[in-house]
Amino acid sequence: MDIPKKEDHLLNISYDSVIFGFSGDALKILLLEYHDTGFFALPGGFVRKNENLNDAVIRGVKERTGLEKLFLEQFHTFGNTSRSDAAAMKTIIKANHDSYTEDSWLFDRFISVGYYALIDYAKVSPTPDALSDSIDWYAIDDIPPLLFEHNLIIEKAIETLRNNLNKKLMGINLLPDKFTMKALQQVHEAILDEKLGRTAFQRKMLSLDLLERHEKQFSGKAHKAPYLYSFKSDKA
Amino acid sequence: MDIPKKEDHLLNISYDSVIFGFSGDALKILLLEYHDTGFFALPGGFVRKNENLNDAVIRGVKERTGLEKLFLEQFHTFGNTSRSDAAAMKTIIKANHDSYTEDSWLFDRFISVGYYALIDYAKVSPTPDALSDSIDWYAIDDIPPLLFEHNLIIEKAIETLRNNLNKKLMGINLLPDKFTMKALQQVHEAILDEKLGRTAFQRKMLSLDLLERHEKQFSGKAHKAPYLYSFKSDKA
DNA sequence: ATCTATTGTCTCATTTTGTTACAATAATAA
DNA sequence: TTATTATTGTAACAAAATGAGACAATAGAT
Numbered sequence: 001m002d003i004p005k006k007e008d009h010l011l012n013i014s015y016d017s018v019i020f021g022f023s024g025d026a027l028k029i030l031l032l033e034y035h036d037t038g039f040f041a042l043p044g045g046f047v048r049k050n051e052n053l054n055d056a057v058i059r060g061v062k063e064r065t066g067l068e069k070l071f072l073e074q075f076h077t078f079g080n081t082s083r084s085d086a087a088a089m090k091t092i093i094k095a096n097h098d099s100y101t102e103d104s105w106l107f108d109r110f111i112s113v114g115y116y117a118l119i120d121y122a123k124v125s126p127t128p129d130a131l132s133d134s135i136d137w138y139a140i141d142d143i144p145p146l147l148f149e150h151n152l153i154i155e156k157a158i159e160t161l162r163n164n165l166n167k168k169l170m171g172i173n174l175l176p177d178k179f180t181m182k183a184l185q186q187v188h189e190a191i192l193d194e195k196l197g198r199t200a201f202q203r204k205m206l207s208l209d210l211l212e213r214h215e216k217q218f219s220g221k222a223h224k225a226p227y228l229y230s231f232k233s234d235k236a
Numbered sequence: 237m238d239i240p241k242k243e244d245h246l247l248n249i250s251y252d253s254v255i256f257g258f259s260g261d262a263l264k265i266l267l268l269e270y271h272d273t274g275f276f277a278l279p280g281g282f283v284r285k286n287e288n289l290n291d292a293v294i295r296g297v298k299e300r301t302g303l304e305k306l307f308l309e310q311f312h313t314f315g316n317t318s319r320s321d322a323a324a325m326k327t328i329i330k331a332n333h334d335s336y337t338e339d340s341w342l343f344d345r346f347i348s349v350g351y352y353a354l355i356d357y358a359k360v361s362p363t364p365d366a367l368s369d370s371i372d373w374y375a376i377d378d379i380p381p382l383l384f385e386h387n388l389i390i391e392k393a394i395e396t397l398r399n400n401l402n403k404k405l406m407g408i409n410l411l412p413d414k415f416t417m418k419a420l421q422q423v424h425e426a427i428l429d430e431k432l433g434r435t436a437f438q439r440k441m442l443s444l445d446l447l448e449r450h451e452k453q454f455s456g457k458a459h460k461a462p463y464l465y466s467f468k469s470d471k472a
Numbered sequence: 473a474t475c476t477a478t479t480g481t482c483t484c485a486t487t488t489t490g491t492t493a494c495a496a497t498a499a500t501a502a
Numbered sequence: 503t504t505a506t507t508a509t510t511g512t513a514a515c516a517a518a519a520t521g522a523g524a525c526a527a528t529a530g531a532t
Contacts, residue, residue, distance in 0.1 A: 010248040013347055053315020053347055077313045077349050079289020111249055111289055113313050113347075181479085200521055202480075207519095222530035223478035417510085436490055438511075458499035459509035 003093065006105040009046045014110045015057050016044040016078075016150065018157035019065065021121035021137060022174040027190040028137040029154065030064065030126055031146070036095040039088060041147040042154070043135070044112065057115045064135060065126055071118040071173035075160040076153075079111040083149040112148075116157040118173035158191075165191055169210050169231060178214055178228040181205065239329065242341040245282045250346045251293050252280040252314075252386065254393035255301065257357035257373060258410040263426040264373040265390065266300065266362055267382070272331040275324060277383040278390070279371070280348065293351045300371060301362060307354040307409035311396040312389075313347060319385040320345040348384075352393040354409035394427075401427055405446050405467060414450060414464040417441065 019030040031040050045060040047053055054072070062068055086107040094100050126135040138144070143154060164170055171187040172179070185201050205211060212232050216225040255266040267276050281296040283289055290308070298304055322343040330336050362371040374380070379390060400406055407423040408415070421437050441447060448468050452461040 010345065010347065012246040013249050047315070047347070049345065050317055052317055053313070056315075074313060077289070077310060079283070079292075079349070081286055081288055109246065109285065111246065111283070111349075113315070197521060198479090199481080199523085204520085216529095218529070220530075221478080222476060222528095222532095224480080224528040225530095226479060433490060434510090435492085435512080440489085452498095454498070456499075457509080458497095458501095458507060460497040460511080462510060 003104070003106070004046055008048055009105075010049060011105060012108055012110055014044055014046050014112045015053070015060070016042040016112050016114055016148075016153055017057060017061055018042060018114065018116040018154055019061060020116060020118050020157075020161065020174060021124065022187050022190060023121050023137070023139075025186070025190075026139040026141075027174075027187075028121070028139050029143070030135055031138050031143070032064075032128065032135040034092045034095065037091055039092060039147050040144050042150045053113060057113075061117055063129065065119065065124045067119055067124060071170070072115055073117075073164075074113060074115050076156050077111060077113045078149065078153060080149075081109060083112070084109045085148055088147050112153075114153050114157060116161060118161075118170065120174065120176055122176065161191055169205075169208065172231045178217075178230050180217060180226040180228060182226060184229070239335065239340070239342070240282055244284055245341075246285060247341060248344055248346055250280055250282050250348045251289070251296070252278040252348050252350050252384075252389055253293060253297055254278060254350065254352040254390055255297060256352060256354050256393075256397065256410060257360065258423050258426060259357050259373065259375075261422070261426075262375040262377075263410075263423075264357070264375050265379070266371055267374050267379070268300075268364065268371040270328045270331065273327050275328060275383050276380050278386045289349060293349075297353055299365065301355065301360045303355055303360060307406070308351055309353075309396075309400075310349060310351050312350045312392050314350060314385065314389060315347045316385075317345060319348070321384055324383050348389075350389050350393060352397060354397075354406065356410065356412055358412065397427055405441075405444065408467045414466050416453060416462040416464060418462060420465070 021028050021030070030043060032043055033040050043060060043064045045056060047056040051059075054074075057072060058068075058070075061070060061072065089107050090100075093104065093106060121137075126137070128135045140154070140158060143151060145151065146154075161170075165188065169184075171184060171191060174187050175183055181202055184205065185196060185198065188201070189196055210232055211229040214228040214230060217228050218225045257264050257266070266279060268279055269276050279296060279300050281292060283292040287295075290310075293308060294304075294306075297306060297308065325343050326336075329340065329342060357373075362373070364371045376390070376394060379387060381387065382390075397406070401424065405420075407420060407427060410423050411419055417438050420441065421432060421434065424437070425432055446468055447465040450464040450466060453464050454461045
């Protein structure tokens with residue numbers, strides 16, 4: 001992988017993406033570990049000179065997950081001087097490139113726009129890029145210390161996700177196209193970090209008139225089979 | 237006024253501020269008009285190399301309004317290529333500066349962070365800076381066409397304000413320290429653009445336990461005098 | 473055929489919200 | 503001093519939303 005070129009990009013501005021997935025029991029996010037440094041961080045990147053900010057983030061998330069259509073939303077822009085860490089950036093670049101130069105634009109101060117994405121955990125097999133040893137899922141209550149105040153960015157992302165959860169059933173973006181009411185409830189519980197009453201939850205979801213009921217799902221277990229639901233497409 | 241110098245600032249990044257005030261009957265915002273151009277726009281600015289983004293916005297709003305302590309919150313970052321307009325920027329700079337240079341950094345593309353501020357309308361006498369003919373209040377349903385997609389930025393600011401209104405009685409930032417329940421209700425109605433039931437509103441506000449009741453306010457009119465309230469400082 | 477775990481819905485209690493009613497009151501007019 | 507008027511604070515009641523428990527339906531195991 002080449003170092004991104006200064007003349008192709010906007011300066012002093014970057015993005016960081018908090019990519020959420022739901023494993024069935026826990027809410028997780030994708031973190032990458034840089035080669036030979038022990039550094040963990042959020043997947044991020046830069047904006048090309050003639051590229052919309054949104055498109056830059058979509059491009060970056062696609063490179064990391066292979067997903068093209070995904071739920072993606074900006075939540076906050078982080079602009080404190082304290083969040084820059086030129087030393088760490090130098091270590092990363094040094095560990096990966098012979099062409100290390102002391103005065104790279106990458107060591108400048110960056111203002112970073114935070115995005116979060118909600119994706120179907122099952123649809124992704126994350127692949128590390130050339131800069132990173134690994135890219136892996138981490139449960140949100142088990143996040144290691146990260147570079148560049150990224151732990152703070154994650155907290156803010158979760159807070160935003162909680163606040164927006166009720167708007168238009170956002171949680172469904174973490175599930176397959178068809179899902180049971182129980183799965184939807186588990187997603188909500190994972191995001192809110194609290195138990196919800198089963199009957200009240202079901203009544204509320206159905207009353208929103210956003211779900212379409214399909215065939216039953218037979219699990220092979222000895223009990224009544226639940227209906228499958230999907231998000232009504234005309235409510236998007 | 238001097239043109240801001242390239243070497244002092246972050247490149248490709250700016251901010252725009254939507255400064256809300258409440259005149260007693262309508263919600264208004266501050267717009268400025270540039271010298272000799274007929275161009276209207278939101279007050280905005282740039283970030284110095286060693287300055288926090290938030291501090292840059294505080295500095296800019298203070299220069300325009302004289303206010304130092306104010307309610308200020310970031311709401312969205314605008315990053316589409318379509319929002320840049322080098323031609324308009326050139327017109328503005330030309331109209332104001334002999335030292336016009338064709339290749340100024342100001343003509344580059346900018347990603348702009350949107351902030352909104354809530355201030356006490358009565359406390360401000362807006363003063364135009366050297367670049368602008370006028371800075372004035374405009375009711376939010378009477379905004380002229382603005383440069384750089386600023387109309388869109390205002391819409392998003394209002395939307396965010398509506399969504400956040402219930403969080404911790406944000407509306408009080410548009411009022412003096414002490415205010416009547418009726419004034420608070422009028423602020424809410426102006427923001428939400430709908431009438432609210434008087435008794436339900438009063439009951440709700442009092443139940444939040446965020447308001448402190450003070451002496452009555454005698455208006456001189458022939459009716460029962462309302463209590464004055466303030467925001468409980470320990471709930472900030 | 474009986475048993476077990478889970479689901480969908482009903483019912484009822486509780487809480488919240490919306491609306492109307494009404495007494496209290498500050499200033500004015502009679 | 504005593505009505506009169508406009509507005510305020512709160513109570514009272516109705517309607518709607520929410521929470522919790524009961525229960526029948528049912529897919530598969532025994």
